[in-house]
Amino acid sequence: MTGSLLKIEGLTKAYPGVVANDGVGFEVAPGEVHALLGENGAGKSTLVKMIYGLVKPDAGRMTFQGRPYTPAEPRAARAAGVAMVFQHFSLFEALNVAENVALGMENPPPMGDLAERIRAISTAYGLPLDPARTVGDLSAGERQRVEIIRCLLQDPKLLIMDEPTSVLTPQEVEILFHTLRKLAAEGTAILYISHKLEEIRSLCDGATILRGGKVVASCIPREKSARELAELMVGGEFAATDRAGRVSGATILEVDHLNLPPMTQFGPALKNVSFSLAAGEVLGIGGVAGNGQEELLATLSGERPSGAGTVSLHGQDISDLGPNDRRRLGLLAAPEERLGHAAVPNLSLTENAILTGTVRRPLTRNGFLNMGAARRFAEEIIKGFDVRTPGPHVAARALSGGNLQKFVIGREVLQSPEVLVVNQPTWGVDAAAAAAIRQSLLDLAAKGAAVIVISQDLDELMEIADRFCALNEGRLSEPRPTEGLTMEEIGLMLGGAHGMQEAAL
Amino acid sequence: MITLIKRPTPSRFWSFTTPVLAVIATMIAGGVLFSILGKDPVQAIKVIFWDPLLGPNAAYFRGQLLVKAGPLILIAAGLAVGFRAGIWNIGAEGQYIMGALAGASVALAAYPAESHWLFPAMVVAGALGGWIWGMIPAVLKVLFGTSEILVSLMLVYVAQNFLAWAAFGPLKNPEGYGFPGSRNLQQYPSAHNPELFAGTGMHWGVVAALIAVIATYVLMQRHIAGFRIRVAGEAPRAARFAGVLPANLVMFCLGLSGALAGLAGMFEVSGPSGQITDSFNAGYGFTAIIVAFLGRLNAIGILLAGLLMALTYIGGDMAQLMLGLPTAAIQVFQGMLLFFLLGFDLLTHYRLRLGKGSK
Numbered sequence: 001m002t003g004s005l006l007k008i009e010g011l012t013k014a015y016p017g018v019v020a021n022d023g024v025g026f027e028v029a030p031g032e033v034h035a036l037l038g039e040n041g042a043g044k045s046t047l048v049k050m051i052y053g054l055v056k057p058d059a060g061r062m063t064f065q066g067r068p069y070t071p072a073e074p075r076a077a078r079a080a081g082v083a084m085v086f087q088h089f090s091l092f093e094a095l096n097v098a099e100n101v102a103l104g105m106e107n108p109p110p111m112g113d114l115a116e117r118i119r120a121i122s123t124a125y126g127l128p129l130d131p132a133r134t135v136g137d138l139s140a141g142e143r144q145r146v147e148i149i150r151c152l153l154q155d156p157k158l159l160i161m162d163e164p165t166s167v168l169t170p171q172e173v174e175i176l177f178h179t180l181r182k183l184a185a186e187g188t189a190i191l192y193i194s195h196k197l198e199e200i201r202s203l204c205d206g207a208t209i210l211r212g213g214k215v216v217a218s219c220i221p222r223e224k225s226a227r228e229l230a231e232l233m234v235g236g237e238f239a240a241t242d243r244a245g246r247v248s249g250a251t252i253l254e255v256d257h258l259n260l261p262p263m264t265q266f267g268p269a270l271k272n273v274s275f276s277l278a279a280g281e282v283l284g285i286g287g288v289a290g291n292g293q294e295e296l297l298a299t300l301s302g303e304r305p306s307g308a309g310t311v312s313l314h315g316q317d318i319s320d321l322g323p324n325d326r327r328r329l330g331l332l333a334a335p336e337e338r339l340g341h342a343a344v345p346n347l348s349l350t351e352n353a354i355l356t357g358t359v360r361r362p363l364t365r366n367g368f369l370n371m372g373a374a375r376r377f378a379e380e381i382i383k384g385f386d387v388r389t390p391g392p393h394v395a396a397r398a399l400s401g402g403n404l405q406k407f408v409i410g411r412e413v414l415q416s417p418e419v420l421v422v423n424q425p426t427w428g429v430d431a432a433a434a435a436a437i438r439q440s441l442l443d444l445a446a447k448g449a450a451v452i453v454i455s456q457d458l459d460e461l462m463e464i465a466d467r468f469c470a471l472n473e474g475r476l477s478e479p480r481p482t483e484g485l486t487m488e489e490i491g492l493m494l495g496g497a498h499g500m501q502e503a504a505l
Numbered sequence: 506m507i508t509l510i511k512r513p514t515p516s517r518f519w520s521f522t523t524p525v526l527a528v529i530a531t532m533i534a535g536g537v538l539f540s541i542l543g544k545d546p547v548q549a550i551k552v553i554f555w556d557p558l559l560g561p562n563a564a565y566f567r568g569q570l571l572v573k574a575g576p577l578i579l580i581a582a583g584l585a586v587g588f589r590a591g592i593w594n595i596g597a598e599g600q601y602i603m604g605a606l607a608g609a610s611v612a613l614a615a616y617p618a619e620s621h622w623l624f625p626a627m628v629v630a631g632a633l634g635g636w637i638w639g640m641i642p643a644v645l646k647v648l649f650g651t652s653e654i655l656v657s658l659m660l661v662y663v664a665q666n667f668l669a670w671a672a673f674g675p676l677k678n679p680e681g682y683g684f685p686g687s688r689n690l691q692q693y694p695s696a697h698n699p700e701l702f703a704g705t706g707m708h709w710g711v712v713a714a715l716i717a718v719i720a721t722y723v724l725m726q727r728h729i730a731g732f733r734i735r736v737a738g739e740a741p742r743a744a745r746f747a748g749v750l751p752a753n754l755v756m757f758c759l760g761l762s763g764a765l766a767g768l769a770g771m772f773e774v775s776g777p778s779g780q781i782t783d784s785f786n787a788g789y790g791f792t793a794i795i796v797a798f799l800g801r802l803n804a805i806g807i808l809l810a811g812l813l814m815a816l817t818y819i820g821g822d823m824a825q826l827m828l829g830l831p832t833a834a835i836q837v838f839q840g841m842l843l844f845f846l847l848g849f850d851l852l853t854h855y856r857l858r859l860g861k862g863s864k
Contacts, residue, residue, distance in 0.1 A: 303745050324748035333746075341742040347735070354732060355747045364729050 003066070005030045005189045006051070006158055011060030013046050019213050020046040023060070026208040026218060028158065033180060033190045035200045035221060038210035039233055039430040041400070044193050047210070048160050051191070052084045053077040065157065075106070083151035084160040089143050093136035093266050100135055101150045121152050125179045136266040140167035140288045148179070159183065160191045165199060166456060167288050170491035177203050195233070195431075196459075197226040211235050234431050248466070249279030252450045253331070253419050258310040260295055268292045268474040270299065275469065275479055277419065277450045282441065283479060284465025285454045287494055289424070292474040293454050294336065297423045300452070301333035302326040313419065327359040330418030334408050336427065336454075338401065342408045345397035349389065352396050353378040353411055360415040377414075385410030386436065402429040409437050413444050420444060423454040438464050458490060470494045509855040519852045520801065526852075527799075527845040528813070534845070535838045544828050552827055553820030553838075566823075568706035570815050572777050575711040576601070576769035578811035580793035582717040583765030585802040587758035589725065591738040594759055596642065596657030597766040598790025599664035600635035604767020605774040606671055607634025609687060609781050612696035613676055616688065623695040627771055628709075635767015636760050638664065643759035647752040653759060661790070669783040676781050687781040690774065698776030710772025714811075717765055722804035734758070766790060792818075795843045817842070 004027040013021040021043045028034045036044045049055040051062065053071030062069040064080055071077040074084075091100050098115045102108035109117070115131035122129040127145045135143060144164065151159055161180075165173045180190055180203065194200055200207060201221045209217040209232045217232045224232075253276065260270040270292050277283055287293065298304040299311065302323040311319045313329050321329075335341045343352045354374050358364050363374045378392035385406040389399055396404055405425070412420055425441065426434035442464055445451045454471070455461055461468055462482055469479040472495035480493075532554070536546030557566040580597045587594050594600075608631035615623055642656035676687040690696045701707045725731035737744035737754055745751070769789065774781060796814050800806030821835035 301746065302748075322748050322750070323746060327748075335746060337742070340740040341746055344736050344740045344743045346739050351732070354729075355736065355743060358729060367729050368727050369729060369732060 003030075004028060004063075005032075005065060006069075006191075007063040008051075009061045009063075011047065011050060011062065012058050013050060013055060014058055021050070021057070022213040024210070024213070024215055025060075026215060028189045028191060028206075030157070030189055031184050031187045032206060033184050033192055033204045035204040035207035036191060036193045036210065037195065037197075037200060037207050037221075037229065037233055039195065041430065042210040042233075043213040044210055045162070046213075048084065048162060048191065048193060051077070051158075052082060052160060078106075078154055078156075081155075081157035082160065083154055083156035083158070085144070085147045085151055085162065085164060087162040087164075087166065089147055091135045091143055091146060094134070096132055096134050097129060097138075097146050098131035100146055101131075101153065104150045105153070117153060118149055122149055125149075125152065125182060126175060127179055140290060141169065141172040144168070144176075152183075156188060158189045158191060160193070162193045163195075164192075165194065165196060169288065169494040170458070170487050171494075173199070197221075197229045200229070201226060209233060230431065248281050249448060251276050251278050252314060253277040253452075254312045254315075255300075256310055256312070258299060258306055260299060260304065260306055263295060263298070263304070268295065270295050271474045273471075273474075273476045275476060277452065279418075279448050279450055280445055281467070282445050282451045282453060282465045284461030284468045284482065285452060285471050285476070286458055286461050286468060286490065287454075287456070287471040289336070289456055292471050293423055295474070296471065296476075297333055297335055297421055297454060300331070300421045301335070302331075323356075324359050327356065327415075331421075332356070332360075332412045332415060332417035332419070333421040334412050334423065334425065336423035338404045338408055339397060343396040343404060346395055348378075348395055349382070349387075349392040349399075349407060350375045350378045352407070353381060353392070356411060357415060381407055381410040381414055384414060385440065386433075402433040405429050406433055406437060409440060413440050416447075417444070417449055419450045419452070421452040421454070424456065425453060426455070426457065426460060434460070458487070468493075508858045509851070510858055511855055512853075516853055523849040523852055524799065524801070524806070524810075524846060526849050527842065530845040530849070531838070531842045534841050538834060538837060538841075539830065542830065542834060544830060549824055549828055549830065552824045553817060556823060557816055557819045564704065566819050568700075568704050569819050570812065571706035571711050572708070573815035573818050574811040575706075575708070575714045576773055576789045577793050577796045577814055578808055579710060579714040579717050579769040579772075580762075580766045580790060581796040581800065581807045581811060582714070582721045582804060583762035584793055585797040585800065585804070585807055586721055586725065586731075586734060587762050588797055588802050589738045590734040590754055590758050591741070592755055592758040593654045594639065594642070594657050594762045595654050595794065596638070596659075596661045596664075596790070597762060597793055598786055598788065599657070599661035600638040600763040600766035601770035601773075601790045602661075602664040602668050602786050603638040603770070604631040604635035604764075605770030605785060606668065606676075606781065607631055607767065608771030609676060609690065609774045610671075612690055612693065612775065613687060615695070616693060619695045621695070624698070624709075624775075627696060627775060628768065631767045631771025632764040633767070635770065636764040638767070639759040639761075639763015640756065643756045646755050646759075653755070657759070665786070668781070668785060672781050672783040672785070678780075685783060689779045691776075691779040696775055698772050700776075708772065708776045710769060710776060713768055713772060715808075718804045718808050725804065730757075766793075792839075795839070798843060799846055814839070814842075 006028040009025045011021055011024045024047055038044050046055060050057045053074045053076050069080065071080065098111055098118060101118060102114055108114060118129060118131040127148065129145050129149060135146065164176060168176060184190055192204055204221050207219055207221045208215055211233065221229065255273055255275050258270055258273040262269045268291055299306045302321055306319050308319050309317055313331055318326055318329065339345045344355065354363055354369065357377055361377055363370055363377060375392050381387065382389060382392060387407045388403050409422065409425055425437050438460065441451050441453065453461060453465060465482050467479040468482045468485060470477045470493040477493045532550050536550055539549040540546040557563060580601065584594055584597055608627040611627045611630040612623065638660060641660060642653040645651040645656055646653045673685045678686060678688045698709050733744060733747060733749045736747055737749050778785060792814060796807060796810045800810035817839055824830045825832060825835060
């Protein structure tokens with residue numbers, strides 16, 4: 001590797017109240033896979049947005065291929081040879097692959113030529129993709145391929161990837177890495193953003209670690225252990241979760257041949273989902289979001305009633321009970337979407353405590369709100385779960401994602417549920433808060449409650465779940481004990497790599 | 506350049522200040538409008554805002570204030586509950602007509618019998634008439650997913666035709682020398698909704714409006730049902746998660762606002778108006794929508810907004826009479842009030858920053 005492709009010096013960007021990037025500098029060489037590592041809020045996103053021309057830096061200098069580089073907008077960045085694959089896809093579900101790719105191009109060639117090029121590039125890089133398929137029918141991994149191929153058609157010198165593996169099965173991750181290594185070997189530099197340490201150790205040649213908007217270290221990831229990297233990221237040691245002291249008791253919750261039609265046009269249906277859950281047990285449900293996770297939570301929380309006899313608690317059929325009746329019986333839930341589902345953005349934390357708390361806590365008297373009791377409940381949550389906020393009068397939307405998540409989980413845990421169902425409990429939450437949330441779920445199980453954790457984060461599930469099963473296209477696999485389960489087996493449970501059957505690897 | 510920055514929590518200060526600012530801005534813009542029309546703007550504003558309260562003939566107008574404000578407040582209090590939940594009843598005018606028709610029908614059916622029970626029966630009938638008219642869009646929405654905005658609005662025109670039919674047909678005064686319109690209930694003691702204190706304009710409808718303000722305030726601020734209504738308007742998914750059934754919510758909100766609008770119509774026909782005519786409705790049902798928003802969908806705010814709106818009505822009439830301002834100019838003036846209010850509302854949720862904006 002000779003010279004640098006991208007050189008960044010003293011890049012600074014401040015938002016009201018927070019300095020997102022403070023004098024950041026690093027270099028990427030041609031053909032290098034360079035990791036940007038850091039917790040949520042460390043400034044990774046702001047940094048790549050500046051490189052991609054979405055945000056203008058306040059100060060600092062960027063040099064690309066030896067020339068000063070100041071992209072005014074993404075179009076300029078693309079023209080210079082910088083491409084980016086975002087974490088959230090921008091695809092139209094009702095259009096097909098080729099049409100979606102054409103929409104992202106400045107001068108799209110005729111459809112026939114484009115389809116031919118998509119087919120050629122996708123096979124060349126081991127990412128098979130049929131240009132004529134409707135995007136709404138594709139899996140998350142296949143949708144990501146559309147985004148990657150859209151970038152590769154521009155023949156980029158630098159490819160930025162923002163948390164690309166969060167939606168992929170282990171097999172799909174392998175395919176992606178294969179592609180990225182091939183690209184790097186051809187001289188394309190890759191800027192890889194992630195907080196998954198093992199991935200970075202296996203893929204990246206160099207790493208820049210950000211904390212609080214500053215570069216705190218740079219290293220060669222292969223030479224460090226995952227734990228060392230994590231400590232660099234967090235800036236201190238952190239406690240390992242303690243899963244001791246749990247005994248499995250009698251069966252509490254039983255789900256039997258649950259079927260549910262899709263809630264939205266391209267949403268999945270639940271097909272024949274069956275499992276049972278014992279007291280003191282943590283059941284981990286893995287799988288890429290959008291495969292029925294939201295639907296499963298809604299049928300368990302009572303938001304969507306299901307057919308008679310499909311959900312029973314303590315042997316009692318609760319399939320047609322609404323959320324509050326289920327709360328009364330001890331079945332509580334925390335949905336994935338914090339703002340607008342688990343909490344109301346414009347209401348205060350006190351009012352958000354009322355949202356689900358009135359059934360099991362004495363927050364009302366004859367239907368009238370007892371605001372004093374509600375405030376004390378909110379304060380109890382804030383204190384018990386280390387929610388960083390000026391007080392319970394603050395609107396939910398003013399809290400950071402991690403803090404609001406702690407509040408939501410705390411609100412349910414403190415109501416001493418018998419069964420708690422959580423969906424993506426640590427999504428977008430920093431490492432320390434995530435560890436605290438996981439520990440609180442384990443503590444709850446240790447007290448005899450049954451916990452269902454629906455998560456995309458396989459490491460998280462392996463860490464806290466007793467049994468693991470996967471939700472894929474609305475079907476739930478047979479739960480298996482997590483002990484001794486290999487990543488290979490988990491990948492197969494998750495449905496392997498979508499659409500890869502015909503591709504020889 | 507001006508940049509808007511979203512406030513972490515809505516500003517309390519501005520939520521109280523913006524209505525005042527809106528009124529001031531309306532006065533200024535209205536003054537410009539009036540001066541373009543060749544009138545003295547200061548004089549016009551004085552006639553509209555000052556004379557009805559403290560001018561030479563104020564004693565008469567002060568009574569009119571409650572007469573006009575009563576139905577506005579009563580209707581708006583009900584509408585605001587639904588608006589908070591994101592349920593848009595635009596057809597209060599129709600529910601107002603049907604309440605008046607139902608109340609008057611009970612009275613005219615009993616005529617000329619005198620009984621203490623007649624007026625309470627009319628109250629019930631009036632509420633029921635409005636409730637039924639409000640439940641039509643509610644049931645259609647729940648069963649077929651129709652838009653309550655369109656259905657409730659279109660039912661206003663149906664109600665207007667009902668009104669004309671009743672005034673020319675079954676409710677027509679048999680001793681009315683062939684003129685369209687019912688008997689005058691002011692001359693039927695058991696059915697009359699009289700002025701309770703001479704010269705104040707206070708009648709049972711005003712009392713009902715005050716009760717509605719207090720009741721909806723308690724409901725929305727202190728009761729779990731009101732809390733759920735607010736949640737439903739802010740975040741429908743969170744409301745379902747909290748156990749709110751959307752169908753019940755739709756029926757409750759449209760039923761309540763319909764019943765209160767019906768009551769307003771009944772109190773009007775048995776009191777200030779006195780009789781059913783084909784032009785009985787005066788647009789209270791539509792103006793109440795403005796009152797509800799002017800009052801920030803808050804019961805106390807609606808009380809003040811209703812009084813302010815009544816003032817611009819009376820003052821507007823005076824300005825027409827004394828200065829020869831066209832009706833359209835007065836309506837534009839009232840429209841400005843809502844326009845400025847919604848415009849200034851931005852300050853409650855956003856901070857303005859002057860100077861070079863950054864992304």
